[in-house]
Amino acid sequence: MRLVVDLNRCQGYAQCAFLAPDVFAMHGEESLLYNPLAEEERHEEVARAVAACPVQAILVEADPSAEAPRTRPGGDR
Amino acid sequence: MSGDGSLDRLKRDGRIVVVGASLAGLRGAETLREEGFTGSLTMIGDEPYEPYDRPPLSKQILLGRATADHTLLPRRRAIDAEWRLGVPATGLDMAARRVRLGDGDEVEYDRLLIATGVRARPWPKEDEAELDGVFVLRTRDDAYALERSLAQSPRRVLVIGAGFTGSEIASACRERGIAVTVAERAAAPLVGALGGVIGAVAAELHHENGVDLRCGVMVTGLEGDSTGRVRTAHFSDGNSVEADVVVVALGATRNTEWLAGSGLGAGPRGIACDAGCRAFDIRGIVTDDIYVAGDVARSPHPLFGYQFLSLEHWGNAVSQAETAAHNMMSESADRRPHIWVPAFWSSQFGVNIKSVGVPTMGTEIVIAQGALNERRFTGVYGYQGRVIGAVTFDQSKWLQFYQQQIETTAPFPPPFPTVDRRLEGQHPRDADFPDPSVPTHGPTVTLSGYAPDDRRLTFTPARH
Numbered sequence A: 001m002r003l004v005v006d007l008n009r010c011q012g013y014a015q016c017a018f019l020a021p022d023v024f025a026m027h028g029e030e031s032l033l034y035n036p037l038a039e040e041e042r043h044e045e046v047a048r049a050v051a052a053c054p055v056q057a058i059l060v061e062a063d064p065s066a067e068a069p070r071t072r073p074g075g076d077r
Numbered sequence B: 001m002s003g004d005g006s007l008d009r010l011k012r013d014g015r016i017v018v019v020g021a022s023l024a025g026l027r028g029a030e031t032l033r034e035e036g037f038t039g040s041l042t043m044i045g046d047e048p049y050e051p052y053d054r055p056p057l058s059k060q061i062l063l064g065r066a067t068a069d070h071t072l073l074p075r076r077r078a079i080d081a082e083w084r085l086g087v088p089a090t091g092l093d094m095a096a097r098r099v100r101l102g103d104g105d106e107v108e109y110d111r112l113l114i115a116t117g118v119r120a121r122p123w124p125k126e127d128e129a130e131l132d133g134v135f136v137l138r139t140r141d142d143a144y145a146l147e148r149s150l151a152q153s154p155r156r157v158l159v160i161g162a163g164f165t166g167s168e169i170a171s172a173c174r175e176r177g178i179a180v181t182v183a184e185r186a187a188a189p190l191v192g193a194l195g196g197v198i199g200a201v202a203a204e205l206h207h208e209n210g211v212d213l214r215c216g217v218m219v220t221g222l223e224g225d226s227t228g229r230v231r232t233a234h235f236s237d238g239n240s241v242e243a244d245v246v247v248v249a250l251g252a253t254r255n256t257e258w259l260a261g262s263g264l265g266a267g268p269r270g271i272a273c274d275a276g277c278r279a280f281d282i283r284g285i286v287t288d289d290i291y292v293a294g295d296v297a298r299s300p301h302p303l304f305g306y307q308f309l310s311l312e313h314w315g316n317a318v319s320q321a322e323t324a325a326h327n328m329m330s331e332s333a334d335r336r337p338h339i340w341v342p343a344f345w346s347s348q349f350g351v352n353i354k355s356v357g358v359p360t361m362g363t364e365i366v367i368a369q370g371a372l373n374e375r376r377f378t379g380v381y382g383y384q385g386r387v388i389g390a391v392t393f394d395q396s397k398w399l400q401f402y403q404q405q406i407e408t409t410a411p412f413p414p415p416f417p418t419v420d421r422r423l424e425g426q427h428p429r430d431a432d433f434p435d436p437s438v439p440t441h442g443p444t445v446t447l448s449g450y451a452p453d454d455r456r457l458t459f460t461p462a463r464h
Ligand SMILES: Cc1cc2nc3c(=O)[nH]c(=O)nc-3n(C[C@H](O)[C@H](O)[C@H](O)COP(=O)(O)OP(=O)(O)OC[C@H]3O[C@@H](n4cnc5c(N)ncnc54)[C@H](O)[C@@H]3O)c2cc1C
Pocket: B019, B020, B021, B022, B023, B024, B025, B044, B045, B046, B047, B053, B054, B055, B056, B057, B058, B087, B088, B089, B090, B115, B116, B117, B118, B119, B137, B138, B139, B165, B255, B258, B293, B294, B295, B296, B311, B312, B313, B314, B315, B317, B343, B344, B345, B346, B347
């Protein structure tokens, strides 16, 4: 499960670290470190963190099957 | 173009090409689809990977908390694009509306979005740059290689350049227990971006965390052993240091070479565009069909006197790409300017550093909240009697407030009493930026053009 946190928005409230401690962790007083490729099993915790974040800073890929890049013979690798 | 149906045709079955398949390219493409574009979309990227996120590369990845191949960006929606990855764009024919590719192919477009970003400035002496153990950090491959060498417990790492990236690398090394020397030409870390008052605090952070910080020196040469591995670095003060890993963190170069001779206004400082993200050609005439976004762009900002800002900031890439894509899909009256207030973050030595506005324009600074020696404070920058920027160390909760102050061109120094204002916060002092004619490492905002002296500007920020 791909995720990214908009750290300009993040206020270090740490709700996410509380709700999904395997994915989000505070580093020092208010820096957030997260695992950008969380395990699928963490789906529910992550969803809870997304919902709880007071500034909606967490983006999780909406649909995991959203897109396998369509390639073109010769062009892609 | 208004009302003649051409926009509808473009939306329905136009051809849009995006060059640069990273943060700005991806968010731009998603916005195009969001705005109803159903034509063909081609994503051209010279890296062989789908769009990935770079900020974790100097943070989570170097700390060994995630691996370099794990930062692929989550998608906001499917973009149904044709991806040409691992192939660079090598030329642009503006008259024929064609992009030439490195494999000899050509792709035609009705609208083009250029988001080719920047690349790490390499060590200038080529033979030395090629020594084993010498790295830069910009790409996923760079991060993979650097992390692997850190995992082999080097005896000492030398970081050349104490901007944000260099400082984050040094911080990661110390956290892993690796000895690290940082060499910086300026008087302190981060001075190019935040000035000398804050730079002094950054220097203390380095010292407290056991970094061997050498300021006011230049690295004059790197020396390898007989196997071609870097061994020694020589400094301009006559000293030298033994290091088996050297990371060159001397800032970035804009990826515009592929546009040479095309007639587009692209050069070493980036691609100039108007406030609506449309690129200028070399005659200074704005194009109708070529848009730019992200680190490669230079765009005028109404809040900062229409100076052209080049911002190497994550949030700017997202916001500018959204605006460019929106404008591509709009009649001229519905277009909007890119008026994002600059903002960035950095995480180093366990401290959350955030900034809004353009600190580099500030001539004065006042510590409005907290105290420098507590490493928890809010510094507010002033320029010609108005608030122009702010920086927080572990106090990000105040940033939003100062962003509003910047947006409303509030007076400086702030005339109101603030919570937790200390003695050092009573009077502004010189923000102590280095002479702009002397190059430093790592300013994340560079300015050119006219100085802002119009304080009557009213400004309504975009909120999305
Ligand atoms: C290590 C690191 C840490 C960072 N940390 C922070 C941070 O903490 N906070 C913050 O605000 N910002 C940070 N940034 C900056 C942020 O990542 C950038 O602002 C952002 O990546 C810009 O996105 P972009 O799409 O404009 O450009 P880029 O991400 O540079 O993407 C440009 C893409 O275009 C490709 N390209 C170039 N030329 C061509 C060509 N001719 N043909 C095809 N493709 C081409 C490039 O290879 C690249 O893939 C960091 C950057 C790095 C490298």
